[in-house]
Amino acid sequence: MKVTVHDFKSNARSALADTQLQEALSGLPTGLVAQRAAARSRLPEFEDLRDYGRDLRNHTLEHLDVYLERYEDQVRQAGGHVHWAKTPAEACDAILKICKDADARLVTKGKSMVSEEIGLNDKLEAEGLEVVETDLGEYILQIRHETPSHIIAPAIHLTQSQVEQDFRREHDHLAKDRKLVEPAELVDEARQILREKFVNADVGITGANFLIAETGSSIIVTNEGNGDLTQSLAKTHIVITAIDKVVPTLDDASALLRLLARSATGQEFTSYTTFSTGPRRAGDPDGPENYHVVLLDNGRSELLGSEFREVLRCIRCGACMNHCPVYNAVGGHAYGWVYPGPIGAALNPGLIGIDEAGNLPNASTFCGRCESVCPMRIPLPKLMRQWREIEFEKGNPPLFVRMALRGWASMANWPWAYHLFARIMSRAMKLAAGRKGAFSWLPLATGWTKHRDFPAPQGKTFQDLWAERQRATIKPATQGETP
Amino acid sequence: MSRRDILSNIRRSLGANANDKARLENAAARIATPPRATAPQRVAAPGTDLVACFVSELERQLATVKTVARPEEIPLEIASYLRSQNQPQAVRFGTDPLLASLDFAASGLEVNNGRAEPSDTAGLSVAFGGIAETGTLALLSGADNPVTLGFLPDTHITVIAQSRIRATYEDIFAMLRNEKGAGTMPRTLNLISGPSRTADIGGRIVIGAHGPRRLLAIVVRSL
Numbered sequence: 001m002k003v004t005v006h007d008f009k010s011n012a013r014s015a016l017a018d019t020q021l022q023e024a025l026s027g028l029p030t031g032l033v034a035q036r037a038a039a040r041s042r043l044p045e046f047e048d049l050r051d052y053g054r055d056l057r058n059h060t061l062e063h064l065d066v067y068l069e070r071y072e073d074q075v076r077q078a079g080g081h082v083h084w085a086k087t088p089a090e091a092c093d094a095i096l097k098i099c100k101d102a103d104a105r106l107v108t109k110g111k112s113m114v115s116e117e118i119g120l121n122d123k124l125e126a127e128g129l130e131v132v133e134t135d136l137g138e139y140i141l142q143i144r145h146e147t148p149s150h151i152i153a154p155a156i157h158l159t160q161s162q163v164e165q166d167f168r169r170e171h172d173h174l175a176k177d178r179k180l181v182e183p184a185e186l187v188d189e190a191r192q193i194l195r196e197k198f199v200n201a202d203v204g205i206t207g208a209n210f211l212i213a214e215t216g217s218s219i220i221v222t223n224e225g226n227g228d229l230t231q232s233l234a235k236t237h238i239v240i241t242a243i244d245k246v247v248p249t250l251d252d253a254s255a256l257l258r259l260l261a262r263s264a265t266g267q268e269f270t271s272y273t274t275f276s277t278g279p280r281r282a283g284d285p286d287g288p289e290n291y292h293v294v295l296l297d298n299g300r301s302e303l304l305g306s307e308f309r310e311v312l313r314c315i316r317c318g319a320c321m322n323h324c325p326v327y328n329a330v331g332g333h334a335y336g337w338v339y340p341g342p343i344g345a346a347l348n349p350g351l352i353g354i355d356e357a358g359n360l361p362n363a364s365t366f367c368g369r370c371e372s373v374c375p376m377r378i379p380l381p382k383l384m385r386q387w388r389e390i391e392f393e394k395g396n397p398p399l400f401v402r403m404a405l406r407g408w409a410s411m412a413n414w415p416w417a418y419h420l421f422a423r424i425m426s427r428a429m430k431l432a433a434g435r436k437g438a439f440s441w442l443p444l445a446t447g448w449t450k451h452r453d454f455p456a457p458q459g460k461t462f463q464d465l466w467a468e469r470q471r472a473t474i475k476p477a478t479q480g481e482t483p
Numbered sequence: 484m485s486r487r488d489i490l491s492n493i494r495r496s497l498g499a500n501a502n503d504k505a506r507l508e509n510a511a512a513r514i515a516t517p518p519r520a521t522a523p524q525r526v527a528a529p530g531t532d533l534v535a536c537f538v539s540e541l542e543r544q545l546a547t548v549k550t551v552a553r554p555e556e557i558p559l560e561i562a563s564y565l566r567s568q569n570q571p572q573a574v575r576f577g578t579d580p581l582l583a584s585l586d587f588a589a590s591g592l593e594v595n596n597g598r599a600e601p602s603d604t605a606g607l608s609v610a611f612g613g614i615a616e617t618g619t620l621a622l623l624s625g626a627d628n629p630v631t632l633g634f635l636p637d638t639h640i641t642v643i644a645q646s647r648i649r650a651t652y653e654d655i656f657a658m659l660r661n662e663k664g665a666g667t668m669p670r671t672l673n674l675i676s677g678p679s680r681t682a683d684i685g686g687r688i689v690i691g692a693h694g695p696r697r698l699l700a701i702v703v704r705s706l
């Protein structure tokens with residue numbers, strides 16, 4: 001996937017001006033956010049489960065190599081194959097080779113963020129394969145040549161009328177005057193078109209929400225059932241996933257599944273949760289004949305040894321972005337790479353480098369809502385702060401920002417100088433603002449004054465007011481205490 | 484080799500080595516006796532009616548649930564359900580002995596056997612068990628209940644023995660380890676909690692995305 005993280009600031013500006021995007025995003029607070037709250041209130045154990053989930057993920061990470069080896073063993077015993085890939089290029093090559101060995105022409109694909117991470121579709125299409133996304137949201141994006149803007153609701157940035165236009169353009173073999181008013185009519189049309197693909201596919205590719213060391217199973221969680229058709233009708237099933245998805249046992253997977261759907265969509269459980277282990281068994285009339293798992297690292301094993309280890313607990317539920325004021329304002333595309341929102345800000349610098357993704361940890365108001373809803377209790381704001389520190393030390397922020405911060409820091413080390421400066425400045429600003437008491441333009445603060453007035457200080461600094469208050473309240477108390 | 488590199492990178496990050504006895508034992512112990520998260524009160528409280536919970540949770544997710552006293556009533560129940568939904572009087576199922584023992588023709592139903600074909604209108608399977616906490620059906624793939632029956636046809640009908648309804652997912656896993664042997668799984672274990680749905684168009688829920696448009700569960704009391 002093309003990286004445009006560098007352009008976060010200009011991406012965000014155009015997102016804010018995009019009225020269709022703003023209309024599409026306006027449903028988030030009453031949709032996914034409200035549904036999560038309702039599901040949480042139906043399960044009084046929810047908060048305890050979050051602790052349990054956090055601890056179980058920490059345990060898994062501490063034994064990651066052991067569980068991965070056990071997982072691999074179990075897959076082999078069930079007749080499947082595991083391919084290890086250090087980089088996106090290695091993962092794509094492995095998948096391409098499996099497709100070629102299977103003489104594949106048509107590949108169907110369920111939703112997988114790791115496949116976006118490795119840029120799989122472009123790679124397969126360049127080799128002449130037809131790749132069809134089968135998750136409805138992903139299918140819509142594919143015909144629009146767009147990327148997902150959300151990790152669980154990939155087409156959340158689109159309105160229904162945009163989709164209608166896309167279908168009319170793309171499905172031009174259908175009657176021009178057909179009715180496409182209700183969402184159900186659009187869903188039906190896609191259903192008919194994709195059926196044919198499911199049935200004729202040579203290879204089906206899915207992601208995995210979890211891998212289970214105990215049994216060698218991969219799990220997918222869907223509502224549409226597209227992942228199941230993808231993996232049970234094609235002759236070869238390829239799972240593309242990453243090394244951080246493994247959990248020890250079935251019971252560990254279910255503990256996390258209790259949190260996943262509720263945090264993601266507010267459902268108690270998704271319609272389909274499917275555990276796949278190896279290819280079809282002797283005597284089975286259906287299911288794939290070949291089963292492959294491609295395990296991507298792409299920087300995760302390094303993150304494991306860094307101060308960012310906790311980000312690997314993520315179960316990709318999307319709650320942090322649903323609750324993020326920045327995401328709600330600019331949508332997912334502004335973030336410029338696969339994982340948007342707070343999880344992207346905490347994870348992307350680790351996967352594509354801080355030089356590329358340095359803007360993201362700054363795209364935060366540090367309001368803390370992401371951490372308060374994260375089912376894995378990942379301290380997202382703390383991780384973003386850590387990235388900021390690294391970025392600062394590497395000298396990435398512009399010279400002006402660095403000088404201003406340096407200046408401020410040295411002033412703050414000399415409290416008397418700081419107070420004096422603040423006192424003079426606030427008096428001067430009060431005078432300059434005149435009777436209006438506010439500025440409609442201020443040098444160095446045009447980002448603020450372009451949209452609203454900047455209120456002038458009222459002449460006294462916070463420290464002055466605080467000192468006055470202390471004097472007024474402390475006196476009587478001390479008098480009372482001294483006999 | 485990538486495998487070796489990734490594993491040794493992980494070990495370096497953890498400050499561990501491959502033969503670290505304590506870590507190997509920890510992991511083996513967890514797999515041998517899997518710890519469980521506390522079961523939700525809604526099914527763990529003493530005296531909970533698990534069957535009632537299973538039914539109401541499944542209905543909440545827009546499935547239809549019918550209860551019959553004995554297996555012989557299954558064909559008639561299916562025929563009247565399909566009629567109520569304006570669906571053809573036909574089902575396809577695998578080699579499951581329970582289904583093989585029933586007389587579908589007497590209820591006017593056409594029967595086909597084997598894996599699902601694109602032209603099938605209704606698939607019929609027998610569930611391995613039921614999970615009360617979220618109204619979830621657990622199905623195992625195989626010749627007896629081919630997995631495609633639950634995804635390709637427009638209607639999926641599942642028979643579930645009342646005695647195989649358990650409180651939690653973990654209870655079903657225990658049953659699976661018990662009956663199939665620890666560490667062995669069928670090609671697929673499907674946990675199904677409602678018909679296919681999507682919210683990908685304008686955020687509104689639409690039933691019947693790619694999988695079944697409707698799900699009927701028949702609970703059999705005598706089984």
Ligand code: SF4
Nearest residue numbers: 314315317318320374
């Ligand atoms: S960081 Fe937490 S809230 Fe965000 S996607 Fe991951 S698990 Fe969900």
